[in-house]
Amino acid sequence: MKDLQVRTLALVLSAIGLSLCLYKTTALGLPLSPTEKTEVWTVEARLSFKGKNTPAKVEFYIPRNPPGFALLGEDFVSSNYGSSTEDNGENRVSMWAVRKASGQQVLYYRALLHQESEPPAAWTAPQPPYPDKPDYPEPYKSAVNSLLEAVRGHSADIASFTRELIKTLNGVGGDESVQLIRGTTESKDEFVAKIVDILAGARIPARIVYGLKLSDGVREASLQPWLEVHDENQWMAFDPMTGKLGYPAHFLVWRVGNDPLVRVKGGEPAVVDFSIASDIRAVVSVAETRARLKGSRILEYSLFGLPIGTQNVYKILLTIPLGAFLVVFMRNVIGFHTFGTFMPVLIALAFRETQLVSGLVLFSLIVALGLSIRFYFETLHLLAVPRVAAVLIIVVILMAAVTLLTHKLGFQGGLSVALFPMVVLAMTIERMSVVWEENGARDALQQGAGSLVVASLAYVLMSTKQLTYLLFVFPELLLVVLAATLLLGRYTGYRLSEFWRFRAVLFADRRLR
Amino acid sequence: MIAGPGALHRYGLLGMNRRNGDFIQKYNPRRLYPLVDNKLLTKQLAVRAGIAVPKLYAVVEIQHQVRDLLELIGDEEDFVIKPAQGSGGKGVLVVTGRARDRFRLSSGNVLTIAEVSHHVSNILSGMHSLGGKPDIAMIEYRVKFDRLFEKLSYRGVPDIRMIVFRGVPVAAMVRLPTRMSDGKANLHQGAVGVGVDLVTGTTVSGVWRDKIVDHHPDTGSPLAGTVIPHWDRLCELGARCYDLVGLGYLGCDIVLDRDLGPLVLELNARPGLNIQLADGEGLLAKLRPIEALQEVPSSPEERAALGRLLARK
Incomplete structure (x- = not known):
């Protein structure tokens, strides 16, 4: 009964997450991998004509929903002209007007386009x-x-x-x-x-x-x-x-019909030149711009809309569920024991800054030093909370000392020790010493090593570019992570470690029975 | 030596996940936990229900009382100090003798009153309780254990752990302290677990540090073949503990006192899985038939009989 509920819930959650993700990849073109790049075309039309010292008005056809292309943006560059556009259902017209045009006049129309497919036949x-x-x-x-x-x-x-x-x-x-x-x-x-x-x-x-065959670097097309x-x-x-x-291939439909491309009132007939350039951009930014132009509500709520600083915070925060899931997996499926359930996730976050190897060394160093001082505290018969507070103070002092020392010695890695969560370190030392006292060094070291293994794995998982990217661009995938976690929450099968734990029952020669 | 998942299943072994998900979550309502997590509460319930427990001498509830610890202890020569909400035998101090304000522990160490006071303070500050909650310390009767296990045990008090499912005893083991466990009867602290045949009350071979052993690691005595007297009464006592707290999946820790007979030491809402190593039999295989029962008998005697009947092969 409960199992059914959990499974249905997990199914619904992952269906929502995956379908949102699918919609974003197919309809909005967001890529699933961070490295994908795409070609973006810049097409520029240059209009030049001679003014007649009178008011001038220029009408110029510009692309309107060209098949196979998405218009990412356009510019109407004109020094002192007022400009507007008009759409007659078949074509779009850009209109420039100026009170007085004299001498050589130059107007630019620039469009940024992304080719989504070849124009359909x-x-x-x-x-x-x-x-x-x-x-x-x-x-x-x-x-x-x-x-x-x-x-x-x-x-x-x-x-x-x-x-x-x-x-x-x-x-x-x-x-x-x-x-x-x-x-x-x-x-x-x-x-x-x-x-x-x-x-x-x-x-x-x-x-x-009329259209343009796009190819990079073409001028006067x-x-x-x-x-x-x-x-x-x-x-x-x-x-x-x-x-x-x-x-x-690469044909950009510019306009429909046989009217003159450009009309100038109050000036000599205009000459129009096209130049074309292509450049490579990240697909994400293209998809995002395009979705915004299409008026998609979904991307309005995307994390891309946040200020860059906040974006970077979320890039990290969104990986925490991955770490939490790993902890669940390691505990309930493998059977790892760690100090504090989610301590490894926090340590893994710190490893992002310190890098794995120096992070492991620094962490072990501080915990080992802290632990030896904690053992000394044990003989002073302190009350529990003051004792933990004292350990916390010791941890801060140790961190400062390590930073200073490594700085003096010229190791850059030591500076990042400040990023370790101090309270987590202090609690780790406290719990490790209690386990050490009560269950012996073997248990304490075992759990300590288990914590570091899980933290290292969490670090590897949480700093995988592909995964960080996926979770940032498709935060709805967190629903899938949630679904998987819920499923594991009803996993009642054996833990891998139990094959070892119960080996005596499985393989013993029980002479007595 | 790699066993497939089928092997564990074939032996009907209960894994941690299944114990938590299918038994503890299902049969142990959380609101009942305080009844067993707080040993003082358990003791009071047991006294009211007429179940024998070690006598409570004194309770230290606030730090201020620690100063008067000597008065609280009074003339007691030997006693046990334990946290009311401790787990896994943590924070238990067994005093076997004293000379004025110096106390001899079961381990042979001698502590001054200052050191004992510090220990009590630690208990009060929550050092040994689940989640570090502030706790109270209980001072109670030290069980003089039955001569039955004298040869089998290295100091400390051996106890009998019984798993009671829906009020029906399903498995039992004797937990013998060793030098390594420092007089404590917890398997993960190094005690020996000796499986008990539920039908006859006879010990079978044991487990020590995850290995099957036939002899006590310290005393060298053979573990198997000891018959526990009044076994039927012990099974009934276990069955009655269910009525006491209402937890469907329950671990009962019972001690045999030389003078007072069986005493319920404490109850456990999350009993460990090591009992399966002690008697070499999977718990799951024993739990399933009882789970399948529409109804279990209401009287503890019938339930105890049912448990022993089901254990018969």
Whole structure:
């Protein structure tokens, strides 16, 4: 009955902990390991134009939810311009305005982006209005009609229709109508616009999009046109030159449509240059920024929100449950006896500062010295509380002495002795001496050694980078630690040490029975 | 010599975790602990129920009384000073003789009244009590142990530890002090544990420092084959201790006094597991059938008989 309750509780706790953790890794992209890094792109658009000594207004298309990318941040750098952005549901526009623009004007737009995946080849979107069949002039009209007729014969659906159309238009030679349509098309922009126009003849919604192929260190890049076609469920991207489905790698969709990229009122036409740089950042900070931008409530309550000093405190505090769990395991499953149940955890915390080896040496040194003085106190017949207080004072004196001595001798390690919890040391000495008196040196030394072994293991566990990281980024994992502890709380099996303890029963030659 | 978990289970051995989780937690309500953790309270309960205990001479409750310790002791030639809330025999001082204000201990050491007073002060300050709580010191009758164990014992008072589960005696051992245990009858302090056959009251071989022994380490006498007289009465006494405190999983420490017969020395809500080494039999195997009983008999006599019946093989 109780077992069932504990098991259910443990199950619920670990389910909550693990699912929160899973959500944070999958949905928010928090990595499970501290070393993971990710590529972050900085894309900068530089707009330059000549002012006309009049009020100037600049409108410039900027990315809006580019597929496959998360916008981590943006800057609008402009010396004395006022700036604002506008979202029309399809594109975003940045608007700069100034009372008087004279001479060379330079504006910057800078976006920080994280690529979450390659841009998808197709994504679901509601059906846009069907385009009206354009009224082409003759003989262009007949040429388009015969081309559409031919392509329709070779295709089954909108995707294959589009592919076939692009292939036909790009094909070498081609029949008269293709050549007529191709005509005098010079730029790729125009070519894609023409495909959109022809697709409208078949009443297929299509649009031209512009984007950047991201690669590190590119300067003076320009936007490339691409084709998107809607097949009643989703937008599909097509390479306008090959008809291949999808975008190229690292393709950042900048804007949709064929309007001019930048409009300047009160100035000469602007020149736009793009430059692209990538750098490597810790995934954690990226995920955190992104989650904040997405408005995720969960990360608002993350420990990352705390001041750095407090964060560092919690990085240590959150490992204490691990140490406590280890103590439980060592006691109830292995059968280790230590002085004071959680004394090893506190000692392990001190070891973080002193390092393991010098920590062990210093600890043993102080306890040994304190113990010998405590034995002397025993002969003075002191009352219990004053005696413990005297031991505490002795511990402080010993610590100061060790620090001074090692400092004089030039060992850096000795300075950190001050970080040992004094009261814990004093209580250890007190309890060790009592056990020594009552049960003999063997028991006392055994328990002392047991404490140090558990403390060392706790230190190793608690200073494992991976674990500290996990607990700090996913503090909900503490629920899993709690669940495991609760389960061990109902562990009624044998302790490992009991195989040794009861060996006499197991292996004795009991002649008498 | 590595045994699998199955081996311990096959012998029906009770492990620490199972003792705590399945027996102490389940059968010993915490509110009853003070009845056994405070030996003064246990003694008062026992006296009221007509169970024989060593006579209480005096109680030292506050530091101020320590000054008058000699008066409190009065003319008693031999006595025992113990903390009311001590555990594991800690802080017990056995005085076997005195010359004015010098006291001879069972170990042979001689203490002055100042040293005895210091010991009492230590008891009061909680040095020997669980969790260091302030305590009181009891001065009581020193048991003159029955000649039965004289050859088997090195000073001190041998006692009989009986495990009583739901009022039914399930296992018993005699604990013999050794030179190492300094007259104390606690196994982890070096006393010898000798298993007792619950049916006949005859000792079987013993355990000393986790090893099976056939002879007392100090006296060399064979441990097995001693018949404890009035064994049925002893079993009943153990069964009655259950009614006294109501703890389902109970350890009773009983001594055989030369003149007064069996006396209940103290009760224990967390009796140790070493008894299994003494009689070489797992406790779990003995506890399970009693746990399975819907109801146990209400009279101590019937329960004692039941325990001995179940022990029969």
